[in-house]
Amino acid sequence: MTQNLQITAARPDPALLDLPWDIPLISWPDDVLAALPRGISRHVVRFVRLSGRVLAIKEIGESVAHREYELLRRLNRLDVPSVVPVGVITGRRDANGERLEAVLVTEHLQFSLPYRALFSQALRPDTATRLIDALAVLLVRLHLVGFYWGDVSLSNTLFRRDAETFAAYLVDAETGDLHRELTPGQRNYDIDLARTNIIGELMDLAAGEMLDEEVDEVGIGDALVERYNELWDALTGAEYFVADDRWRVDAHIERLNRLGFDVGELEMTTDIDGTTVRIQPKVVDAGHHSNRLFRLTGLDVQENQARRLLNDLDSYAAATGRQNDGEQLVAHDWLRTVFEPTVNAVPRELRRKLEPAQIFHEVLDHRWYVSERAERDIPLPEAVASYVEDVLRHRPDEKALLGLPPGRQPSEDDPESDYFHLST
Amino acid sequence: MATVTFDKATRVYPGTERPAVDQLDLHIEDGEFLVLVGPSGCGKSTSLRMLAGLEDVNGGAILIGDRDVTDVQPKDRDIAMVFQNYALYPHMSVADNMGFALKIAGTPKAEIRQRVEEAAKILDLTEYLDRKPKALSGGQRQRVAMGRAIVRQPQVFLMDEPLSNLDAKLRVQTRTQIASLQRRLGVTTVYVTHDQTEALTMGDRIAVLSAGVLQQVGTPREMYDKPANVFVAGFIGSPAMNIGTFDVTDGRAQVGGASLALERAVADGITAADGGRVTLGFRPESLEVVSAGSEGAFDVDVTLVEELGSDAFVYGSLKNGGDLHAGDSNQVIVRIDPRDVPDKGDTISVTIRPEQTHAFSASTGERLG
Numbered sequence: 024m025t026q027n028l029q030i031t032a033a034r035p036d037p038a039l040l041d042l043p044w045d046i047p048l049i050s051w052p053d054d055v056l057a058a059l060p061r062g063i064s065r066h067v068v069r070f071v072r073l074s075g076r077v078l079a080i081k082e083i084g085e086s087v088a089h090r091e092y093e094l095l096r097r098l099n100r101l102d103v104p105s106v107v108p109v110g111v112i113t114g115r116r117d118a119n120g121e122r123l124e125a126v127l128v129t130e131h132l133q134f135s136l137p138y139r140a141l142f143s144q145a146l147r148p149d150t151a152t153r154l155i156d157a158l159a160v161l162l163v164r165l166h167l168v169g170f171y172w173g174d175v176s177l178s179n180t181l182f183r184r185d186a187e188t189f190a191a192y193l194v195d196a197e198t199g200d201l202h203r204e205l206t207p208g209q210r211n212y213d214i215d216l217a218r219t220n221i222i223g224e225l226m227d228l229a230a231g232e233m234l235d236e237e238v239d240e241v242g243i244g245d246a247l248v249e250r251y252n253e254l255w256d257a258l259t260g261a262e263y264f265v266a267d268d269r270w271r272v273d274a275h276i277e278r279l280n281r282l283g284f285d286v287g288e289l290e291m292t293t294d295i296d297g298t299t300v301r302i303q304p305k306v307v308d309a310g311h312h313s314n315r316l317f318r319l320t321g322l323d324v325q326e327n328q329a330r331r332l333l334n335d336l337d338s339y340a341a342a343t344g345r346q347n348d349g350e351q352l353v354a355h356d357w358l359r360t361v362f363e364p365t366v367n368a369v370p371r372e373l374r375r376k377l378e379p380a381q382i383f384h385e386v387l388d389h390r391w392y393v394s395e396r397a398e399r400d401i402p403l404p405e406a407v408a409s410y411v412e413d414v415l416r417h418r419p420d421e422k423a424l425l426g427l428p429p430g431r432q433p434s435e436d437d438p439e440s441d442y443f444h445l446s447t
Numbered sequence: 448m449a450t451v452t453f454d455k456a457t458r459v460y461p462g463t464e465r466p467a468v469d470q471l472d473l474h475i476e477d478g479e480f481l482v483l484v485g486p487s488g489c490g491k492s493t494s495l496r497m498l499a500g501l502e503d504v505n506g507g508a509i510l511i512g513d514r515d516v517t518d519v520q521p522k523d524r525d526i527a528m529v530f531q532n533y534a535l536y537p538h539m540s541v542a543d544n545m546g547f548a549l550k551i552a553g554t555p556k557a558e559i560r561q562r563v564e565e566a567a568k569i570l571d572l573t574e575y576l577d578r579k580p581k582a583l584s585g586g587q588r589q590r591v592a593m594g595r596a597i598v599r600q601p602q603v604f605l606m607d608e609p610l611s612n613l614d615a616k617l618r619v620q621t622r623t624q625i626a627s628l629q630r631r632l633g634v635t636t637v638y639v640t641h642d643q644t645e646a647l648t649m650g651d652r653i654a655v656l657s658a659g660v661l662q663q664v665g666t667p668r669e670m671y672d673k674p675a676n677v678f679v680a681g682f683i684g685s686p687a688m689n690i691g692t693f694d695v696t697d698g699r700a701q702v703g704g705a706s707l708a709l710e711r712a713v714a715d716g717i718t719a720a721d722g723g724r725v726t727l728g729f730r731p732e733s734l735e736v737v738s739a740g741s742e743g744a745f746d747v748d749v750t751l752v753e754e755l756g757s758d759a760f761v762y763g764s765l766k767n768g769g770d771l772h773a774g775d776s777n778q779v780i781v782r783i784d785p786r787d788v789p790d791k792g793d794t795i796s797v798t799i800r801p802e803q804t805h806a807f808s809a810s811t812g813e814r815l816g
Contacts, residue, residue: 208500212521231538
């Protein structure tokens, strides 16, 4: 082989060398591929299985690859939900010594759902709205850390289930840039582009008859702008009150907590005679509930899943009369006697369908329904058994929901065929 | 259509002292294709983003036509960023892919169709309008993206390194397409690149920036033939110009073993600050191989010969000392007759063709004479 490969990675996996880098990505043999992506991308992208992981490989110009790799690393360090970069590979040559494009390798986000997958399933009518809510939160979080995206869209985002909502992750940072702070011009451009792209993507789903005819594409695009602005104002806006109303400081912080954010720094100023107080959050961090649950139990879950689990923990403390015990101790007992037995009751072969915290959330919902139907309190073990048989068993595997199976290309009149469910 | 004016436009990032763009004065004519070029960090992208409304302007103003847009939101500036995003929608026809932004804006259907058809004609996409994007080649998909911007009929197109993520072949192809398309459309265009070849081949005029400061603006020919300073001289041209700083005695520069008479205007331009030295530059093609000992000749030790078929270049070092090198390399480059190439290790004698020496102040780097 005439190649002189350079792998830039924080922790290079030697198994990467076994992949056929001397072949253009588009011609990689089916036996190394886990799946082909769906839709039309401006770059060639393939999924492969390597050392028990699924990796996404994208052919892209060398400087752009290094740039995107660095950006993704910085976003990860800033704790912004985004895909994890694995590395950049350059110096590829084919058998005739011709140069081949550099590639960017990222880790596939387990249990993530591309928006097209969500729309090809039977859907709750408000799915589009819930996706938009998740994207608005992601965009606000990115803007808070100074990231200008430059290409916000549903297809550049992956979604994970988060209790009854979704959590959004950034997938494509090619056009992005990290600044100390964004100007209003940059934020507005991102929002405007997001609106246009989302409406375009929904119109495309409508053209492919994957969207309910009732759905108003432009209305959903406008909803993103509205949700973003509400959240941005709540998180960064100032509040004024008379000096006696000091309770408003706590109320302000609690309001942000309910939105899922912790206040890292709050600026407080008074006017000259001290009658009016002005407060404005300077540093806010996402993950109020998930951080708290993590501290108490070590469980690392999405924000709304954490909210649900914490509520159940509170009910547990009340039901067992332990509101006055140490919170950590109670949490430990809840984990051991409630959470773990519930998720462990799910047969191993069904665990690829949903994440444990999502299963727990759905079991709680399910218990509520069956209890109501039976007009008695159904104990958790009984609810789990009924959930597994009546609900979970009929759900698709979502652990690695990728694109099309290798070797199958969608035809012209059917631009996208069914998803391929990968088993690792 | 509109002119674009940067009027002492300045951008200072919070927490930094040196402006990223320092009092940029630049007037772009209606319909002109202007390329902003310079090395990484020179301020070219920042300048473009200031025009787009993506960067605050901390001093001066930016005008599109007669309208001061300094504080106008990006979407209200009537500009289009091209190629930033060209995801194509698989279920929509090529026509819908091009016109969907107009549909969102509430443009009447008949008008959308008309604008899309006009754009498709210019882009050679007419026969594909009712097909799905899957049927298109890579280059045609690029043109659909361009079509999206065209149908909006903006006053100015902005392009920020649009070719950087294309492979080499498609890059050259698309370069030509963009340039000819821009000329047909006649829409004022500001294009950013770090690649001086791209700049020379595409722009009506080029503006070279370095460290946030505009160095020179002019036609590709002017930039090449009459660089305003050492930076532009070294940046424009491939292979790069040979540049060195030499002692001057009695109006003659001592280059290797040769003593070269300076033009009167150059000699008169040397000041005390220059310390009796002058910076000279000459392009690889301005050197001529002559027999040893010829009048005004200096010697170059050959370290490498690069044969490119129609062209050949010698890479070497100046004999008898002296710091003379092309661009970032530490070598002298000489274009030679591809049918008469020396061997590695040989020494060749060269002279500079008449009137092809560029002279710059040794202290300020500004052009002399």
